[in-house]
Amino acid sequence: MSNKNVGGPSAGPRPGRDGDASLTAAGIASAVRAGELTAVEAVTVALARTAEIEPELHAFHEVWGEAALERAAEVDRLVAAGAELPLAGVPIGVKGVRGARAAAARALVAAGCVPLGATSVPGPGTPWQTWGLGGGGRTRNPWRADRTPGGSSAGSAAAVAAGLVPLATGSDGAGSVRIPAAWCGVFGLKVTNGLLPSPDRTGLAAPGVLARSAADMAAFWRVVCGAGGPAGAERPPCPDAAPDPHAVPGPNALSGPAGAALPLAAVWSDDLGFARPDREPAAIARRAAERLAEAGVVRFVTDEPVRLADPGAAWQALRTPGADPAAAERVRADNDRRLAALFARVPLLLTPATPNPPHGHEGPGERYSTALTWAFNLSGHPAASIPAGFGADGCPVGLQVVAPRGAEPLLLAVAEAAERAAGLCAPSVTPAR
Numbered sequence: 323m324s325n326k327n328v329g330g331p332s333a334g335p336r337p338g339r340d341g342d343a344s345l346t347a348a349g350i351a352s353a354v355r356a357g358e359l360t361a362v363e364a365v366t367v368a369l370a371r372t373a374e375i376e377p378e379l380h381a382f383h384e385v386w387g388e389a390a391l392e393r394a395a396e397v398d399r400l401v402a403a404g405a406e407l408p409l410a411g412v413p414i415g416v417k418g419v420r421g422a423r424a425a426a427a428r429a430l431v432a433a434g435c436v437p438l439g440a441t442s443v444p445g446p447g448t449p450w451q452t453w454g455l456g457g458g459g460r461t462r463n464p465w466r467a468d469r470t471p472g473g474s475s476a477g478s479a480a481a482v483a484a485g486l487v488p489l490a491t492g493s494d495g496a497g498s499v500r501i502p503a504a505w506c507g508v509f510g511l512k513v514t515n516g517l518l519p520s521p522d523r524t525g526l527a528a529p530g531v532l533a534r535s536a537a538d539m540a541a542f543w544r545v546v547c548g549a550g551g552p553a554g555a556e557r558p559p560c561p562d563a564a565p566d567p568h569a570v571p572g573p574n575a576l577s578g579p580a581g582a583a584l585p586l587a588a589v590w591s592d593d594l595g596f597a598r599p600d601r602e603p604a605a606i607a608r609r610a611a612e613r614l615a616e617a618g619v620v621r622f623v624t625d626e627p628v629r630l631a632d633p634g635a636a637w638q639a640l641r642t643p644g645a646d647p648a649a650a651e652r653v654r655a656d657n658d659r660r661l662a663a664l665f666a667r668v669p670l671l672l673t674p675a676t677p678n679p680p681h682g683h684e685g686p687g688e689r690y691s692t693a694l695t696w697a698f699n700l701s702g703h704p705a706a707s708i709p710a711g712f713g714a715d716g717c718p719v720g721l722q723v724v725a726p727r728g729a730e731p732l733l734l735a736v737a738e739a740a741e742r743a744a745g746l747c748a749p750s751v752t753p754a755r
Contacts (some may be wrong), residue, residue, distance in 0.1 A: 347412040347488040347538040351434065354411035355401060361394035361411030365436050368413035372438060372486045379464065380456030381481040383419055385439040393436045400434070407434030408545060415441040415481045415490030417474075425519045426529045426546045427491050433545040441477030441490055450685050452501060454480070460683055464506060464751045465717050469680040472502030472691070475532060479506040482532045484751055489538050493520065495527035496637060497676075497695030502532065503707040504675035504720025508748045509533045509737060511543070514727050515702035518546060524640050526699045534748045536737035539706070543730055586736070588620040588670035595629030597693040599677035606719040607674035610710035610746055614672075617743040619736060623668055630657045633697045634690065640700075654700050661701055665726045670736065675707040675720030698724055706733045708740050709748050721746070 345353065345364075353359035369387050376382055390413070397411050412435045416427045419440045431437065445455030454461030454476025461476045463469040464484040471480040475492030479502030482490050492499040494512035503510025512530040520527050529546075533539040590611055592604045614620045636650035664671060677693045678686075698705045704727065707720035721740075725733045740746040 345488070346535045347409060347414075347435075347533070348535075348541055350412050350488065351407070351409045354397070354434075355407070359411070361397040361401070361434075361436060362391060364411045365390050365394040365413050365438070368438055368487060372481075375484055375486060376456075377458060378462065378467070379480055379484055379486075380454070380458045380461045381441055381477040381484065381486060382415065382439045383442050383455070383457050383477065385457075386437060387439075390436050390438050393431075397434050397436060409541060410434035411436060412489070413438045413487045415439060415478050415487045417441050417478050417491050417493060418443045421491055424491060424493075424529065426531070426542075429546045430491070430542070438487055441475070441481055443474050443476060451496070451498060452476075452681065452686055452691050453683070463680055463717065466680070466715065468682055469715075469717060470505070470683055472505040472676075472680060474498040475502050475510075475530070478532045479503055479508060479510070482506070482508045482534055483748070485534070488535070489531055489533040489542060492530045492532050493522075493527050494530045494695075494699065495522060495524075496692040496699055498527075499530035499532065500675050500695050500705060500707040500720065500722060501691050504710075504722075505680040505718060506532075507709050507712075507718030507720075509536055509539045509709070510707040510720075511539050511730070511733065511737075512698070512705050513543075513730055514704045515699065517728070517730075525702075526637065526640060526696075528699070528702075536708075536734065536741045539737060540734040543734055547730075584739075585615065585618050585621040586670055586732075587623050587668040588614075588672055589623055589625055589628060589664065589668050590672050591628035592674060593677075594673060594694060594697060595627065596632035597677050599674050599694070600679070602713050603676060603679060603719045604674050606711045606713060607672075607721045610708070610719075610721040610740075610744075611672045613744040613746065614736075614740055617739070619739045619743055620670060620672070625667070628660075628664065628671065630660055630697055633657065633700045634693075637692075637696050637700055657697060657701055661703065669725060669729070669732060671724040673722045673724070675710075675722040679713050679715055679719070680717045694722060703727055704730050704733055706737055708737055708746050710746065712749075718749070 414435045416422045442454035442456035442461045444453045451474040463471040478490035478492045483506035499510040515528045518529045531542040636653035639645040639650040676691045705724040710719045710721040
């Protein structure tokens with residue numbers, strides 16, 4: 323096995339190239355609803371690809387083959403009976419062995435998705451979360467087997483990047499969707515904290531999704547927030563409109579604040595005032611941001627540098643039972659004031675998704691890959707990682723886009739414009755050489 327990728331993507335249908343596995347979630351669902359493809363056929367292809375790749379990738383803790391085919395047959399019966407299923411027959415991964423119980427996963431299933439299995443998360447006793455333990459061993463980055471895919475939504479990101487499923491659920495407590503999205507070269511969305519149900523007692527974690535396309539990320543949002551899900555389906559309560567003047571009416575029509583035309587005003591920060599990012603990932607993310615500007619999606623505002631208080635100690639205090647939260651809440655309040663002032667001037671903040679490239683399976687050492695993400699778990703702002711390019715090590719780099727609370731439609735519209743107009747797309751993993 324090459325240490326540039328897991329090798330498996332050379333076998334069978336490849337994402338973006340040929341066969342049913344090349345379809346996006348939206349493409350699969352459209353074909354199933356039109357009778358051009360059955361859900362059973364779509365799931366059979368996904369299971370075959372998983373059987374080919376999974377022995378080396380270890381993206382899944384469990385694969386539910388028989389149950390997936392039964393669910394796919396049920397979807398086909400529902401479609402034949404005229405049921406409106408916006409994601410009919412779409413194979414998905416769900417994060418962790420209890421992931422199918424999450425409200426977002428239930429909404430996706432109600433919309434016609436078919437869970438292929440439980441994706442990997444960090445194993446028991448793992449002192450770091452940028453890792454995953456699948457049923458066959460530690461989860462490997464699809465681009466380099468000797469590197470981690472990131473975590474804790476490790477298997478979800480690896481499965482999407484390798485083309486096993488077009489989207490998978492995740493959760494993000496410090497960057498656990500955005501970091502693996504960046505390191506695996508896919509799209510990742512963390513929603514506004516508190517907007518969707520989360521079992522996290524601290525309120526730092528929020529649900530999210532990993533997807534191969536920005537349109538599929540938007541489809542996830544429409545389903546879980548009820549703006550296009552099946553009638554009568556159980557969905558988490560979401561606000562009808564984002565409580566911020568910068569939000570746009572929907573994820574498919576990009577406009578600026580209060581209907582203004584593109585480009586959207588944005589501020590760039592490579593360090594948020596406290597992080598020390600490596601030069602290469604920061605430069606790659608900056609170049610991706612410049613491509614957005616060149617494509618007319620954003621315009622950079624010359625402004626005072628973004629200077630947030632380092633949220634690390636506050637985040638850890640809120641996660642530690644018995645710790646005094648007073649100092650943490652002061653940091654939170656201080657950063658909230660600074661971010662409120664920032665978003666009063668511009669609708670977007672752009673940063674590298676991570677300060678460092680993927681580390682090896684032995685662990686991250688003293689580096690915190692969360693340095694640029696966990697500030698927005700503390701503040702609750704929605705944030706997305708968009709594919710930005712590759713480092714010299716052959717691993718992907720992500721561009722983080724942050725928006726005001728409740729402005730997911732704005733983030734999704736920017737991601738779709740980034741993909742369509744700026745060419746910032748999820749790349750296909752190449753065969754091993």
